[in-house]
Amino acid sequence: MPRVGLSAAAVVSAAIEVIDEQGVDALTLAAVAARTGVAPPSLYKHVAGLAELRTLVGIRVITEMTDRSVAAVLGRGGDEAVAVLLRTYRDYVREHPARYAAMPPDPLHEPAMIEAGTRMLQVFLATLREYGLTDSAAIHATRCGRAIAHGFASLEAAGGFGLSEDLDETYERLIAMYVASLPRR
Amino acid sequence: MPRVGLSAAAVVSAAIEVIDEQGVDALTLAAVAARTGVAPPSLYKHVAGLAELRTLVGIRVITEMTDRSVAAVLGRGGDEAVAVLLRTYRDYVREHPARYAAMPPDPLHEPAMIEAGTRMLQVFLATLREYGLTDSAAIHATRCGRAIAHGFASLEAAGGFGLSEDLDETYERLIAMYVASLPRR
DNA sequence: CTTAGAAGCTAGTCAGCATAGCCAGCCCCT
C-alpha cells in the first residue's frame, strides 16, 4: 500500500483540474479520487466531503483572482486602474470559464470565505479610492462594477452571447460606461 | 390504481414549485414525483428525464419573463421603456430567485430554447429601437443591458451583496448609467 | 363489448456520497 502523499491543497488542485477539463458539474469525489490515484473514501482524510471541497475550491479561486487583480492594478490609478481591474476580472474568467462557475457568488455569507471575499472587496474599494467617494457611494459604485464584470463575464463564460459580434468591443463599452459614471474630481 | 392525470405541463409546474420552495439544487425526479403523487418512474411517461425536465423548466421561465417584460414595456418608449424593462427583469428575479437560477444563460445554444430565447432578445432590441442604433450597435447595447440586468439580479438572488446599503438605489444607478450611454437623437 | 394504447406500478441496476473499521507505512523517541 504505497502512500501517495496527498494533502488538502493537492486535493483542491486536483478538483480544479477536473473542473477545468470537464466542467463544474463533473466535480465528484470519484473523479478527484481517480485523478489523484486514490480510492474515493481516502479523500475524507484530507477533506470533510464534497461540500467542503467545493468551498475550498471557491476560496482558492477567489484568492487567485484577487492576487491577479492586485498585480494588475498596482502602480496605476484613476480611470486606468478601474479599466484594468475590470479587464483582469474578465480575462481570468475567459481563461478559466468553468472555474469561475465554481466561485460562489456570495462569499461574504459563508464563514469560511469571508476572509477571501473581503480581500477581493478591498481591492475594488481601493481602486475607487481616488474618486473620493463617501462610504455609501463607494459601496454603490463597487456593486455596480461588480455587477457589470460578473454579468458580462458569467454570460461570456456560459456561452450566453449567441451572436458573433466582437465581445471585446462590447466589454470595452461597458467599461467606458462605468468609468463615465464615476465622479470627476 | 387510480390515475392522477398528469401531463408534461403539470410536471413542469410541479418542478417549478419544488425549485421555488427548496432551491434549484433540490430539483430531483423524486421530489417532483412526491409532489405530484406518483412514483418516480411514472414521470418518464411525460418527460424524458431530468435533463429534459430542466430544459422545459428553463423554457417556461424564459417565457414567463418575456411575457412580463412585454406587458411592462408596451405603450412606453425611450429612456422610460428601457428603465422599465430593466426593473421588470430584476423584479422577476427578486420574486423568484431560485427560479432564475434554473434559467439557462445560453438559451440560443440549446435548440429547444432558441424560440423562447429569441423572443426575449427581440423584446430587448425593440425597446432600443427608438435610439436608431445600427445593427451592430444595437447588439452591443443589448448585450450591455443584459449583462447589467443579469449581473445585478443574479448577484442579488444569490445573496451576493453582503452589505446593507439600499439595493434599489444601486440598481437605479446602474439603470441611469446604462440609459446615459444610449445615444441621444 | 372489445381492444389498444396510455399511464401508472414494482423491481432492479448503476453511479455517487458517506461512514465504519481495518491495516500498513513512517516518524519519533528512547
Add this chain to the structure above:
DNA sequence: AGGGGCTGGCTATGCTGACTAGCTTCTAAG
C-alpha cells in the same frame, strides 16, 4: 536499532437518486 502511535491509505456497506424493463390497469374509441 527497535518499537509504538499516528496517519493515510484500504475494503465493505448503506443510502439516495436517475434511469430501464416489463407488467397491469384504466379509459376511450370503435
